[in-house]
Amino acid sequence: MSLTLATARRVLAQLSYDRRTVALILLLPCLIVGLVAWMFHGTPVLDQFGPVLVGFFPLFVMFLVTSVAMQRERSSGTLERLMTTSLRKGDLVAGYALAFGGFAVVQALVVVGFALLVGMDVAGSLGLVILVALLDALLGCTLGLAASAVARTEFQAVQMMPLVIIPQLITCGVLMPRDQMPQVLEWLSRVMPLTYAVEALQHLAAGATWRDVQGAIGVIALWIVGGAVLAGLTLRRRTQ
Amino acid sequence: MAVCARGLRAVRGGKSVLDGIDLEVSPGQVVGLLGPSGSGKTTLLRAIVGVQANVSGEVQALGLPAGSSALRRRIGYATQAASIYLDLTVMQNLRHFAALAGLRGTAARKAAHEAVDAVGLGAQAGQRAGTLSGGERSRTSLAATLVGDPELLVLDEPTVGLDPVLRRDLWNLFHRLARQGRTLLVSSHVMDEATRCDRLVLLRQGAILADTTPPELLAQTGAPDAEAAFLALIDAAGGVR
Numbered sequence: 001m002s003l004t005l006a007t008a009r010r011v012l013a014q015l016s017y018d019r020r021t022v023a024l025i026l027l028l029p030c031l032i033v034g035l036v037a038w039m040f041h042g043t044p045v046l047d048q049f050g051p052v053l054v055g056f057f058p059l060f061v062m063f064l065v066t067s068v069a070m071q072r073e074r075s076s077g078t079l080e081r082l083m084t085t086s087l088r089k090g091d092l093v094a095g096y097a098l099a100f101g102g103f104a105v106v107q108a109l110v111v112v113g114f115a116l117l118v119g120m121d122v123a124g125s126l127g128l129v130i131l132v133a134l135l136d137a138l139l140g141c142t143l144g145l146a147a148s149a150v151a152r153t154e155f156q157a158v159q160m161m162p163l164v165i166i167p168q169l170i171t172c173g174v175l176m177p178r179d180q181m182p183q184v185l186e187w188l189s190r191v192m193p194l195t196y197a198v199e200a201l202q203h204l205a206a207g208a209t210w211r212d213v214q215g216a217i218g219v220i221a222l223w224i225v226g227g228a229v230l231a232g233l234t235l236r237r238r239t240q
Numbered sequence: 241m242a243v244c245a246r247g248l249r250a251v252r253g254g255k256s257v258l259d260g261i262d263l264e265v266s267p268g269q270v271v272g273l274l275g276p277s278g279s280g281k282t283t284l285l286r287a288i289v290g291v292q293a294n295v296s297g298e299v300q301a302l303g304l305p306a307g308s309s310a311l312r313r314r315i316g317y318a319t320q321a322a323s324i325y326l327d328l329t330v331m332q333n334l335r336h337f338a339a340l341a342g343l344r345g346t347a348a349r350k351a352a353h354e355a356v357d358a359v360g361l362g363a364q365a366g367q368r369a370g371t372l373s374g375g376e377r378s379r380t381s382l383a384a385t386l387v388g389d390p391e392l393l394v395l396d397e398p399t400v401g402l403d404p405v406l407r408r409d410l411w412n413l414f415h416r417l418a419r420q421g422r423t424l425l426v427s428s429h430v431m432d433e434a435t436r437c438d439r440l441v442l443l444r445q446g447a448i449l450a451d452t453t454p455p456e457l458l459a460q461t462g463a464p465d466a467e468a469a470f471l472a473l474i475d476a477a478g479g480v481r
Contacts (some may be wrong), residue, residue, distance in 0.1 A: 006339035014327045017368070077323030081384070084289055085340040086312040237307065238293040240252055 003087050007095025008102075011069070015103065025065070025103070029057040029111040037118035050120035051129070051201030052174050054112055058104050058133050059194060062140030063147070064161050066096055070148035071157040080239065089232040097141050097228065104137025105130070123207030132204070132213075135220045136197050142227030149234030168194035193223040242267045242392050242423035243288055247297035250283050250446075257283045259446040260297070265425065265439075267391075270418045272437030273427040274470070280446040281427040282320060285394050288425065289317045302392055313342055316390035320397045322377035323384075326370035330361055330380050333369060334387050341388025355383040358413055360406065375402045382410070393417065393424045399433060411436040431467035442470060449473055 015022060033053050037046050073079040082092065108130045116122065122129060147164055151157035171181065171189040178189050189195050196216035203212055243265040250258040257280045265271050273281050286292035287299050290307020299306040302314055324333045334352035343351050356365050359379040364372060369380055382398050393414075399407045411433075414424050418438070426437070434440050435454045442450040450457065450473055454466065461476075463469035 002344070003340060006336060010325070010328070010332075010336045013332055014325060017327050076326070077319050077321050078325060080291065080319060081317070081323040081337075082340070084291055084312060084315070084317045085337070085388075086309070086342065087340050236293075238291055240293050 003091040004094045004098060007087070007092055008098040011096055011099035012102070014069075015099070021065070022103075025061050026107055026110050028061070029053065029107065030114040032057075033111060033115050033120075034118055037115075037120075046115075046118070046120050047205060048202070049174075050115045051122075051205045052172075052198050054108070054115060054129065054133055055136050055197040055201045056169065056194065057111060058107060058137035059140040059197070060161070060165055061107070062100050062104060062137045063144040063165060064140075064158070066100060066141045066144030067148040067151065067157045067160050068154060069096070070145050071151055071154050074148065075154070079235075083235070083237045089235040090228075092235065093142065093145055093228050093231045096145060097138055100141045101134065101138050104134050104141075107137065108133035120205070122205050124204035124209065128210060128213060129201060129204050132197055132200050132217065132220070135217065135224065136194075139193055139197075139220060139224050139227060142224055142231050145231035146227055146234055149231075165194075168192045171195065172198045174198060193220050196220055241265065241300065242269070242302060243425065244300040245284075245288070245298065248284070248287060248295065248299055249297050250280070250287055250292055250295045252283065252294065257446050258287065258295070261446075261448060263441065263448065263451075265423060267423050268418050268421050270414050270424045270426065270436075270438045272434055272440050273425060273443060274431060274434055274440060275429065275443035275449075277429055279443040281429075281443055282396055283446075284443065285317070285396050285425060285427060289315055289394050291317075313388065314390055315392045315394060316385035316388055317394045318382050318385040318396060318398055320400075322369075322374075322381035324369050324377065324381050326377075327368065329366055329368050330356060330372070330383075331365045333380060334383055337384040338387045341390075343388070351387050351389065355387040358386055359383045360409060375406065378402075379406075379410075391422060393422060395424065395426045397427055397429070399426075399428065400430070407433070431470050432465070434466035434470075442473065444474065444477075449477060 033050065036049055040046055112129055143164060147160040148157055151160055171185050171192060172195045173189060178186055181189060196219040200213040200216040241264055243263060245261050245263040248258055248261040261284060275281050283292055287295045288301055288306055301311055304311055331352060334355055335348055338348040338351045356362055359382055361376060361379055364376060369377060385393060399410055414426060418424055437454065440452050440454060440457060441448055457469045461469040461472040463472050
């Protein structure tokens with residue numbers, strides 16, 4: 001546990017020196033939400049798309065940041081050094097998740113606050129909206145750590161993002177209702193976690209309660225655990 | 241035995257890199273591992289630390305099979321490239337590796353300060369590692385190994401690119417640690433450094449060419465210095481340089 005905290009502290013210290021990244025992570029989602037609000041001013045579009053953006057950004061940004069951060073650990077040799085210490089693989093994954101999860105809470109508060117400010121209506125619990133955003137961030141974090149193992153270079157690490165995230169965005173039910181999709185894509189939609197995040201957020205915006213969204217939240221939580229296990233499995237103490 | 245290898249072989253990319261190494265190192269020694277680049281020095285060190293894949297034969301460190309989890313707090317490994325966080329300060333790096341070595345609070349702070357002084361980077365402690373020179377980075381990486389006070393130190397070319405004064409200081413540090421009972425395996429491809437070790441292991445093409453002491457090496461070959469002695473040994477072995 002203390003090594004998990006040491007890792008989280010180290011990751012946050014690294015992040016604290018990169019003020020521009022911090023600012024981009026916090027302000028970029030607001031910019032996009034602001035653009036949508038401006039473009040569809042006076043229509044209910046923001047009520048529909050606002051929740052999607054609130055769910056999508058934490059996943060997207062945390063995936064990108066952690067996959068590149070872990071790729072840097074691999075290429076700089078620090079991962080090799082970490083693997084010679086008594087740090088367990090779980091400590092490393094949990095340390096990253098803790099640091100970026102904490103950061104994601106701030107991101108979720110900022111983006112949800114901004115979306116409300118520019119006119120998104122949320123009839124359900126705001127706390128649950130933030131919880132879903134936070135879970136999405138943790139999911140992005142664990143999937144990003146796992147994806148970095150597949151990437152040999154930083155260029156490849158960046159490309160993992162469209163590979164893992166964009167198909168989820170396409171099939172999550174926003175572009176086309178799920179029952180109109182080709183059979184295979186509908187199955188894909190039912191498996192992918194972003195579908196459940198978007199669904200939960202749209203329901204919450206429409207006034208749903210914990211009881212209505214607990215199933216979707218459970219699926220996201222399972223994916224986070226799966227991502228963390230996968231990330232742990234990709235860490236090797238012995239390498240070529 | 242601090243290190244014990246028998247019939248150690250390693251394969252990388254389908255090529256044999258270590259070809260049946262037998263090596264025993266007793267505690268409290270500074271052992272120099274020398275040889276040209278590509279001779280297998282790094283692979284041998286990695287096999288002893290237990291991070292090299294595709295090894296066969298027997299390797300033990302501090303009486304346990306290499307790579308045992310119980311060894312992780314007892315062995316310190318400094319890779320050839322400085323493996324530190326360039327976006328953190330020297331002190332933040334050392335505090336982090338102190339925490340990973342199990343040190344807390346004041347003990348961690350004290351160990352970090354001692355390590356930074358041992359490598360002569362006290363003045364740069366608050367500086368971010370990315371702004372350091374190459375030699376300073378590699379000393380920070382060495383300090384990150386020292387901070388946990390391991391029993392066995394495996395150092396891959398720790399003195400490369402350093403000026404003579406720093407090199408002398410570091411070798412003095414290595415001997416001071418050995419007198420305290422630590423064992424050091426230090427690789428180098430600079431033959432001059434051979435004379436600073438208690439014992440020399442010369443590696444060539446994945447095999448041990450000679451296992452000797454600096455005075456013996458010179459006496460045996462009649463060469464004026466370590467580099468000439470090494471060349472004489474290679475010629476005697478009838479191999480290509």
